[in-house]
Amino acid sequence: MSKSDHSQDRVELLQGTLDMLILRTLQWGPQHGHGVGQAIRRSSADLLQIERGSLYPALHRLEAQGLISSEWKASELNRRAKYYRLTAAGKKQLASEQSKWKLLVKAIARVMRTA
Amino acid sequence: MWRRFWGRKRRDEELEEEIVHDLALEAEERAQSGLSRRDAECASRKDFGNVLLVKEATREVWAWRTLEILAQDLRYAARTLRHSPGFAATSILALALVVGVNTAIFTIFDQIAFRPLPVQDGRPHCRRLRDLSWPVRPQDARQHSHAVVP
Numbered sequence: 449m450s451k452s453d454h455s456q457d458r459v460e461l462l463q464g465t466l467d468m469l470i471l472r473t474l475q476w477g478p479q480h481g482h483g484v485g486q487a488i489r490r491s492s493a494d495l496l497q498i499e500r501g502s503l504y505p506a507l508h509r510l511e512a513q514g515l516i517s518s519e520w521k522a523s524e525l526n527r528r529a530k531y532y533r534l535t536a537a538g539k540k541q542l543a544s545e546q547s548k549w550k551l552l553v554k555a556i557a558r559v560m561r562t563a
Numbered sequence: 564m565w566r567r568f569w570g571r572k573r574r575d576e577e578l579e580e581e582i583v584h585d586l587a588l589e590a591e592e593r594a595q596s597g598l599s600r601r602d603a604e605c606a607s608r609k610d611f612g613n614v615l616l617v618k619e620a621t622r623e624v625w626a627w628r629t630l631e632i633l634a635q636d637l638r639y640a641a642r643t644l645r646h647s648p649g650f651a652a653t654s655i656l657a658l659a660l661v662v663g664v665n666t667a668i669f670t671i672f673d674q675i676a677f678r679p680l681p682v683q684d685g686r687p688h689c690r691r692l693r694d695l696s697w698p699v700r701p702q703d704a705r706q707h708s709h710a711v712v713p
Contacts, residue, residue: 480588523584
């Protein structure tokens, strides 16, 4: 499969960024677990593949924290699927994490340039 | 919101359904790209990894969440008590007193009812000892008072 062919090219996800990526993905609308994983993979041009063992725990944790909510709806397979959506608290969290992330990227880029 | 009141079993079933659905969806996508149904399902399962491990990791989140909520409640209780030290002191004192008194009463009751003096029945001095302590009716008391005198 093309998925496992170029696993060397993949980068490890920085700790703590998965939550931000999930929130960002759900900004485009409600999505089920598989959809979230696929969306992250697609928008990272296959560089990031989220392990299921991290994805579901993260989704459930975010839901418990009230940053996302879930409901069961019929999916494209015409089966019951759990759809996650961003809550108001989640939107706020995403905004604050996004600005923190930008700052971090800028700071690290600055340090690496001088090196 | 109503899902919060469902038990652990319900959550387990939902997690199972969630994972099964996502697996089916992934197999469907692979099948559409030209793989046979069987191969598509196999590849999806392989790619997914250990389903049991994934479930276990997700359940761990629930357990941690429960502990966090408990810790939050305890912290909240401590904070509330600190806000009204008079009330806190009174309740703690009352509780301490009640526990102390209960222990004392039970200790006495235990000694009297559950663990009477370790002497065997039938020996003369023992009967006398008991008779002295319970002169129930006057005629009994009179009758027994004879027996008591050695």
